[in-house]
Amino acid sequence: YHTRFGVHLLATGGQTESAGALGIRTNRVKIAAYTISGFCAGIAAILLVARIGSAEPQINTSLLLNSVAAVVLGGVSLFGGRASILGPAIGALMLTALVNGLTLLNVSAFYQPLAVGAIVVLAALIMRYQK
Structure with missing residues (x-):
């Protein structure tokens, strides 16, 4: 800006x-x-x-999903036109907390990307209907 x-x-x-x-x-x-x-x-x-x-x-192919998830959780539009630096940083912190929480709950490492993907889809749907 x-x-x-x-x-x-x-x-x-x-x-x-x-x-x-x-x-x-x-x-x-x-x-x-x-x-x-x-x-x-x-x-x-x-x-x-x-x-x-x-x-x-x-x-680390899972880093690709995590990077997209952090950006989407941070509120950056996948359709362009909106951006900030603080949003993806907060999204990365929320995603790290989610993955650490799943690890502490003894969720298998094979199911953790499924949870992250579900969160990304949910965040994208919320953003889509928010417009």
């Missing part, structure tokens, strides 16, 4: 055609967003390999 790039990014994510009509170069904004995202993914991959000690394509 406080930078030109941030406002352009929100506008492009919400309505690409409208942002283009306002004079925003949507292709450049998309390329910049994907470049920044790829750079952050590369840094995360380096840190994960350093932590685990080996590189394997299937390491």
Whole structure:
């Protein structure tokens, strides 16, 4: 909200055609967003390999579900146009509390992603009908 790039990014994510009509170069904004995202993914991959000690394509595939769940629980719209930094951080804390609670209740590790997925679907449905 406080930078030109941030406002352009929100506008492009919400309505690409409208942002283009306002004079925003949507292709450049998309390329910049994907470049920044790829750079952050590369840094995360380096840190994960350093932590685990080996590189394997299937390491921590559950992190993908958890990252999407944290964002959805944080109130970020899956359809674009709404974003904040505080929401996904709070969503990550709530998701961590959920997973830790399931572990303390001796729920099998095979059923924990099922619970997380159900929470994501429920949050997405609530967000959809809230609009």
